[in-house]
Amino acid sequence: MSLVVYLAAFVFGMSSLLVLRRPRTALRKPLTLSTCVAIVLGAMVFVCAAPATLAAVNGLTGVPNFGAPMTYGMLSAYSCAMLVLLVNWRGGPRERVRRMVLRSVTAYGLVVLAIVALFALADAGTERLTDLDTYYANTPFMREMILLYLVGHSAATLVMCAMCLRWAREVTGLLRTGLRLILLGTLLDVVGFQLAKYTAVVARWTGHDLDFLSTHVAPPMASLGAVVCSAGFALPRLVPPARAQWRGLRDHRRLAPLWYLVRSASTAPEPPTDWWQLPQVRLQWREVSIHDALLALAPYFDHRVRERVRDTALAAGRSPYEARLAAEAAMLTDAARRAAAREEPPETDAGYRLHATEVSGTSGLVELAQALNGAVPAATTSNAPSAPSAYDGAARTSMTGSMKEPEEPHVA
Structure with missing residues (x-):
């Protein structure tokens, strides 16, 4: 008893x-x-x-x-x-x-x-x-x-x-x-x-x-x-x-491709690695670090890459939103490659803002991370004279399964 x-x-x-x-x-x-x-x-x-x-x-x-x-x-x-x-x-x-x-x-x-x-x-x-x-x-x-x-x-x-x-x-x-x-x-x-x-x-x-x-x-x-x-x-x-913690864990994992691409450019403090840190705390650190890296990579954005992928995606029948996301993923991948190789930044307008930096929360960053899977082939051929066919494959790949209408953002 x-x-x-x-x-x-x-x-x-x-x-x-x-x-x-x-x-x-x-x-x-x-x-x-x-x-x-x-x-x-x-x-x-x-x-x-x-x-x-x-x-x-x-x-x-x-x-x-x-x-x-x-x-x-x-x-x-x-x-x-x-x-x-x-x-x-x-x-x-x-x-x-x-x-x-x-x-x-x-x-x-x-x-x-x-x-x-x-x-x-x-x-x-x-x-x-x-x-x-x-x-x-x-x-x-x-x-x-x-x-x-x-x-x-x-x-x-x-x-x-x-x-x-x-x-x-x-x-x-x-x-x-x-x-x-x-x-x-x-x-x-x-x-x-x-x-x-x-x-x-x-x-x-x-x-x-x-x-x-x-x-x-x-x-x-x-x-x-x-x-x-x-x-x-x-x-x-x-x-x-x-x-909220489950969403934080899910978004933290979905941001991994984007973080692994840009982390070398981030100057933010190292995120905590303690096992007891809550998922939302980890997500906030990763989000801050990614935004810091995007600011550092902004001078390396080549808008010719973005425009080619965007035009190819639009010609393939994708919506303007899908085309923009695929184009920005290709441009960011190219910028990360240029920064890692210590190349000179291209002479382009530096005032462009990524869609992921215009929305609150992590929804924009998550969509950009999902689109990166198809951006690598486009970035590696960004200087080729006849690149549209390569960008077409990148745009198609980056939009399969991950291109959706913008979700309602939530605060991490």
């Missing part, structure tokens, strides 16, 4: 580490802070509820069942944290949010104090690690303490269900998916944990024995519901950054 509960606590707690990516700025963001507090409190509930933890706490304090008010108080604090998280997540006027948070903290603070007071008044001298709720279901003050923590937890989950249902009708996408996961996890808690506990306790009141619901059904269902809830809270916050 303890192993299962500790595993749930570990999974629950790990989601807080994923959300808390930047601890220094988390304290300035109520949503991030409340998310991490709620997840950590949820993990602590499972740690405290494990029989091994209860036995250790009871032994250290010398008070039989001291772990009970500790666990129930932690569960009440977790219920409050979930409400505070939803209030901060929903947002609204600052005063209204602050007022609702204060009300929740005050109400559940009183519940925790009442749990401690009732335990102090009760006579619970027999240690029970797994069936305390049903064993003491008819004991004065213990009965009220058990009922109080269940009712407090039920009130929080019902409010969460209502808020998630109402809010899910107003939003779409990942936020709606996250709300549905929270709702599913909350319903698992209501049906699998709370209903099982209520049924077992009421059965004791009426002289029946349904303790297995409290000891064997409720704990794993509570663990499952908490894990699903944590996924609902974490999903809308983690998926967008994960997608």
Whole structure:
């Protein structure tokens, strides 16, 4: 039993580490802070509820069942944290949010104090690690303490269900998916944990024995519901950054042909090679270095190369955009060759700007990198007197499979 509960606590707690990516700025963001507090409190509930933890706490304090008010108080604090998280997540006027948070903290603070007071008044001298709720279901003050923590937890989950249902009708996408996961996890808690506990306790009141619901059904269902809830809270916050990092990794790899062509001309600092650098950081370094290299190669641009490839591509029926991209790829390859051979720059207009430098983001650079596959043959024959046929092959090759209409650029 303890192993299962500790595993749930570990999974629950790990989601807080994923959300808390930047601890220094988390304290300035109520949503991030409340998310991490709620997840950590949820993990602590499972740690405290494990029989091994209860036995250790009871032994250290010398008070039989001291772990009970500790666990129930932690569960009440977790219920409050979930409400505070939803209030901060929903947002609204600052005063209204602050007022609702204060009300929740005050109400559940009183519940925790009442749990401690009732335990102090009760006579619970027999240690029970797994069936305390049903064993003491008819004991004065213990009965009220058990009922109080269940009712407090039920009130929080019902409010969460209502808020998630109402809010899910107003939003779409990942936020709606996250709300549905929270709702599913909350319903698992209501049906699998709370209903099982209520049924077992009421059965004791009426002289029946349904303790297995409290000891064997409720704990794993509570663990499952908490894990699903944590996924609902974490999903809308983690998926967008994960997608951005995946795009960064993809674009970093797609820029490789362009980078290998121009890197000898770049004067930018060497990019970091540490394995822990995020893909977007690597992409930003590569993008800056490529732009620096393009500036260094601009004096070597031979516009005769560009015009020949462009005219050949247009004659082949390509669109003006495709023709321009193929022509610029051929001209850049020729410029890189001239710079590597330390040739004199051609006497041409130096004011021309590549399409890749006119668009934001990395989309233009990626398209230029894809077009380079067909630019090498054109560059190697740029000084040949009868070059159009060679450029025709280069233009055709550079446009197969990689020539598309400009994609909507994204900021790296």
